[in-house]
Amino acid sequence: MTPFGINPYLILLLLFLLGTVLGRLINLCIEEIPREEKVGAAWARVARRMRHLWSRYHIPIIGVYLTRSRDSTFPYKRSQREALVELLNGVIFVLLYCAEVPLSGQSTLQDSGLFSAYAPDPAAMKNSLLSPVALLNLRYAFHLVLIESLMIATFIDFDLKIIPDGATMPAMFFGVVGSFVFGYLYLVPVWFQEPSIVRLMGLYFPEQYRASFVVEKVPRWIEMYPHLHGLAVSLVGLVVGGGVVWAVRIIGQWTLRQEAMGFGDVILMAVIGSFLGWQATVTVFVISPLCALAVVAVSIFFKQSREIPFGPYLSLGALLVLLGWPQIWPLAERICHMGPLLPILSILMLVLLAACLLFTQMMKWMLGIPLYWQEEWLDEWTSADQLTYQSGENVDENQGRWERGADAHTRAGRGTQYNHQWKKGR
Numbered sequence: 001m002t003p004f005g006i007n008p009y010l011i012l013l014l015l016f017l018l019g020t021v022l023g024r025l026i027n028l029c030i031e032e033i034p035r036e037e038k039v040g041a042a043w044a045r046v047a048r049r050m051r052h053l054w055s056r057y058h059i060p061i062i063g064v065y066l067t068r069s070r071d072s073t074f075p076y077k078r079s080q081r082e083a084l085v086e087l088l089n090g091v092i093f094v095l096l097y098c099a100e101v102p103l104s105g106q107s108t109l110q111d112s113g114l115f116s117a118y119a120p121d122p123a124a125m126k127n128s129l130l131s132p133v134a135l136l137n138l139r140y141a142f143h144l145v146l147i148e149s150l151m152i153a154t155f156i157d158f159d160l161k162i163i164p165d166g167a168t169m170p171a172m173f174f175g176v177v178g179s180f181v182f183g184y185l186y187l188v189p190v191w192f193q194e195p196s197i198v199r200l201m202g203l204y205f206p207e208q209y210r211a212s213f214v215v216e217k218v219p220r221w222i223e224m225y226p227h228l229h230g231l232a233v234s235l236v237g238l239v240v241g242g243g244v245v246w247a248v249r250i251i252g253q254w255t256l257r258q259e260a261m262g263f264g265d266v267i268l269m270a271v272i273g274s275f276l277g278w279q280a281t282v283t284v285f286v287i288s289p290l291c292a293l294a295v296v297a298v299s300i301f302f303k304q305s306r307e308i309p310f311g312p313y314l315s316l317g318a319l320l321v322l323l324g325w326p327q328i329w330p331l332a333e334r335i336c337h338m339g340p341l342l343p344i345l346s347i348l349m350l351v352l353l354a355a356c357l358l359f360t361q362m363m364k365w366m367l368g369i370p371l372y373w374q375e376e377w378l379d380e381w382t383s384a385d386q387l388t389y390q391s392g393e394n395v396d397e398n399q400g401r402w403e404r405g406a407d408a409h410t411r412a413g414r415g416t417q418y419n420h421q422w423k424k425g426r
Helices: 008-035 039-050 076-100 132-160 169-182 195-202 207-213 226-256 263-299 311-323 325-336 341-366 383-391 408-414 417-424
Strands: none
Touching: 008 039, 008 076, 008 132, 039 169, 076 132, 076 311, 132 169, 132 263, 132 311, 169 226, 169 263, 195 207, 226 263, 226 341, 263 311, 263 325, 311 325, 325 341, 408 417
């Protein structure tokens, strides 16, 4: 279902080249965005630097090596990292296209890797200007904006342990506006439920209220107002994505007395929610710790660190959800069918998290392990200590003491003879 019947392998080649070229811009954003706090100032800085991108050095992947010399002051590891980012960006462009857009000319919308029983219905799209081919390719481009934002945030978080607003807020705005304008870019609708579960809940209420528990599987207004529904998918995903991390942040602060997750992670999950909707975003939040544990379990033997940036694993979880949607979504769909029971389940999960953290603290107390981690004092004499020590020195050996009868030779050896003669007159 490639546009205009273009050979799919040519499309993949062009996408790889486009990904590597944009990877050069990603490297520029990684370097420049953290230098400014305000979003506008950060991107203005990037725009100024973009004027100088036309050189041999800026050829994707190999450009950083073409301009190196024996006398080059540019760090070799940085050259490798920039080339890796560009190569990785090109590969992701290709993998995501293969996952979202069927390459066969005889394929249908149902053959897409993001298709599900609740995906946009081609029959309902007859009133839309989007054909199935246009929808798949447009949704792919829509998700690329998310991926590029996650790439920038990931490597900044690796370098500086922060996620600046300049890397996330523009993408969040694009996710909300794009969802509203096109309407059909969602993976699953903002709400659906299994009617039998809702009717079962009605049995526990008085008979006069049971009529309220006769509901449809998918609300009708979703089909009637596609653009408002697209906006709802984005806004609810934004609130739920950011809210989940915010709740974990508060619980971790309360139980561990230290910051469990940074505010940049809150915004990053909100960005993911604005593109993918709340169901996929919650799935991302479940997958991300598993990715983090797998990486940390290996890296802990090489680098002892109590703090790890979680943003990269949220980004990895979002990419895995998009690439593995046919395998991941059927498991999450069963939980989403619970409908009105989901808020209750989410509250119970947060309470269970708090209980697990408190139990961990209790076990540490019983074993005599310090409950709250504190930074250890580094017993090291720094240059600042040396300057402070020297500023407190004085040339009067008698200050604060009884006058000592040192001879002129001793004072000369200490460098205090002239000062003594000036003060004492001898």
